[in-house]
Amino acid sequence: MADFEPRIVAFVCNWCTYAGADLTGTSRIKYASNVRIVRFPCTGRIDYMLLLKAFDEGADGIIVSGCHPNDCHYTSGNFHARRRWIMFRSLCDFLGIDIRRIKFSWVSAAEGAKWADIVNSTVSSIRELGPYEEYRKIVKRPAKEVTNG
């Protein structure tokens, strides 16, 4: 597993976490380069299907992050998002999807250091978990045979 580099997709809101990640860079804080950031207007826009699509396309881990409660640029987007996360995460767990691979966080525009911590800790925990083979297996399984085998 030593040469395994986790692929992490981060779904973040534009106003807090994206700005926070920007600050991480401008503050010259070094952090793992395994993360691909996808910027959204608000966590309220981060559809749960996008998270599944990230796994479909080969992500080993996912970070979802936005403004702290009461800090949403649109007042309540993150509150709505939180409800959905609660339900979605529990459903994933119930299906046996490895929820250790999905990290949810609040990172404000001022928390450049926290962002670096989250990415680093996510990368190291995913590194320990290894590639998400279980999910990849159902994606890659060819549809060529009678599929009811």
Added chain:
Amino acid sequence: MTDNIYMPYLMKVEKITWEAPGVRTFMLKFINEEDQARFDFKAGQFGEYSVYGSGECTFCIASSPTRKGYIECTFRQTGKVTNALAGCEEGSIIGFRGPYGNIFPIDEWKGKNLLFIAGGIALPPMRCVIWNTLDLRDNFKDITIIYGARSVKDLVYKHELDDWKMRKDVRLITTVDPGGESPDWNGEVGFVPTIVEKVSPSSENTVAIVCGPPVMIKYTFPVLAKLGFTDENIYTTLENRMKCGFGKCGRCNVGKYYVCKDGPVFTLAQLKDLPDEY
């Protein structure tokens, strides 16, 4: 891999022409020269065009079989695949399989007058047969084309319309829906059925070929009947949803017919024999 009918020919997008808002014409050339040499089609036939990763969609071959070495298709950007096609550039590679379906019986039309009536994006299926007959011009008597669109900008093949206008051996009448005219528009203004009535072409020794949106077709048929056209002398094409193109997938089944095998070209007489499920 010729024995896998689902396997498309690889085609290169040679040239893209913008016809109208959202409407493009692709000139396609075979990547493999042997495919090119073997390929043959007739006016009225269609094919399945595919963007790998997005899927396939069905439209007619819009170029004439008399023009060798390439095929053309014209499509409006609406669904998943046409949007993906719209993302192609000159040089892109797409898939094509075909030709499928029946043909316009132009051999039977020899010595007759031809009346083409088209609306909007339905000119492309007709363009194929128009050019085919124009390229064999001596075989036919008068050729009249009545073409209408919602507005001036929605008219497709604008350059060819100009060509046809200049030709002495073709009578072209273009029209736009009321309100769709531009200040310098010098064609007709009015819905296609109205204009057909106004132009009042003779039905004597004439076949009419009508393609257009359902509502246009619906109102044009009675006008033609009034002008004395018999159901056997009116042709149209059906545009049912299709997947396979060769009579298996069941999607274009209308009554006992499969539009992909028994069509897309139907006479009005045949159409009247079909349940109203198209």
Added chain:
Amino acid sequence: MNIEKRLVRKGSLEKLFNLLKNNGNTIMGPLERNGKTRFASVNSFRDIASGYVQTTQSSKEVAFPRAEKILDYSKNAAGMSVKGIDPAEIPQVVLWGVRPCDAMGIGELSAIFNWDYKDKIYNNRLSRVTVIGFSCEKADEYCFCTSVGGNPGSTEGSDILLTRMGGDGDFLAEIITGKGARIAALSPELFEEAGNPEKDKFLASVPVRFEREMISRKLDKIFESDEWVSQSLKCLGCGACAYVCPTCACFDIQDEAHGRSGSRVRCWDSCGFSMFTLHTSGHNPREVQSQRWRQRIMHKFSYMPDRLSVYGCTGCGRCSRACPADMNILEHLISIQEAEV
């Protein structure tokens, strides 16, 4: 060829199974889960379900899988590479435990895939299938094979047909085709002299409920009838009937992309779905469920006989058993036969 009759001892069945298995065949047989049976690859003879009147799913998947790859593509610097399926990858399959109505269904399915263009992918699969049918010892109220040209002991479509002679008895083996003969030749000692047992007395009794030619003639006249609406009001518009049907062949073609490569997949579809005929423009030739229900019946009992000279129904009754709204096709066919025009 003439049908050859042999006797297979009940104890020999497992030997025959193992023999076929060890001969490199994939054996597809009925497996049970949650009280429902479907054909899937069987590893051990003991796993095979028994006691069913008819399996929940038909065996059509063996030649017409619900999702099958028709090509692979990948985009690369040089352009595009597209690869078709390699017939060598298709396994040799023995279809075990098929009822005569399903075996007959193979012929009807083949008629669809072979009228006009002969579908190579389908035929490639089918040519690698050997069908070991089992006659029906029992039937239920949904069964109507005898009304559509079949019967509980029909040999049509099977390569070998086994008929159990009495409750726990041995089997009469009818060796029907060359494929069947090749199986019998693998182990001649398992196929003993049978004499001439009276097969019919071991078969289920399935009364004839209607005459399909009459349905077909009636359908020509009742296209516009209100009957379709009243029959289909309770239809929910799902695809259960089509997906369990041994002869329904409608399909969709879908691309599945992962990055720069992917595949094109042929997968089941159903005329019962509202999306089936929907145009991109929003126009839908069959807009409401009654039209789609009519299409299902017309296709099987009017269009197919007209076009392909076969009917699209084997009387297996699966669609009625599977229907969540209890649309009973037999009842509806009888009421069509009796409809006034």
Added chain:
Amino acid sequence: MDELRKKAGELLEASAVKVIIGYENGSDGKTRALFAEKPEETARLVFDSRCVMNLATYVTKKEVRNKGRIGLVATLPVMRAVIQLASEHQVDDAGLLVIGITPESKMVEFKDLAEVEAFVHRYQIEIDSKQKEMLDKLEKMTPSERWDFWIRELTPCFKCYACRAACPMCYCHRCTVDFNQPQWVPVPSHELGNIEWHIMRAIHLAGRCVDCDACYNACPLAIPLNLLTKRMLLDAKEHLGGYQPSIKADHLMSTYKPDDKDNFII
């Protein structure tokens, strides 16, 4: 039962409704939906423990609605579904009259949907003990075991969408899986397509499911897909305070509380 037939007959006679949707005897000892448009047809109405189909699924169907005002024979789960539909503006008093059947199998008349709502609110949505046992059993498994369980259960699914068709809450003219721009869920019924479809279905029913088991009863392959919605139901209860279908209340998933509790956001 006689009372039910009589009432239904009177409603049709008086043209208070144009069609009565109830149950009649069907094939093989089952019951099925009856659409009675003439008073004499109400003699075919039956009601007993076999009547488990959720008839509320029909009230949003175009061809049924075209008949005119509907009289719906409704057990408790059906009434819940009706109230949820009313809160989503799919049915109203002008289009629907409910003829209730209490959990004790007594007929109960309602003047309007508000009365139905009041009746519905007398009962909590409870997951039955056998299903609860199954949920607990799954809960105790490791995630990997659960994954294997679901892959095994969902593999047979051929996506006939009977679960969707039978669900009164799945009334969308065009379901998300039927859209292809973007194509969220793969169309073929392979493992990925199946699991994503069932996740999507469950999530879309979060806070709306009335736990009637129509999806499970409809499944021709008896896949225990109702366990997913049951899990959502328990989650709603545990984390978000639970819900009752209510005509005017905010929906669980379209509202929030600033102090919603979670234990996983860092």
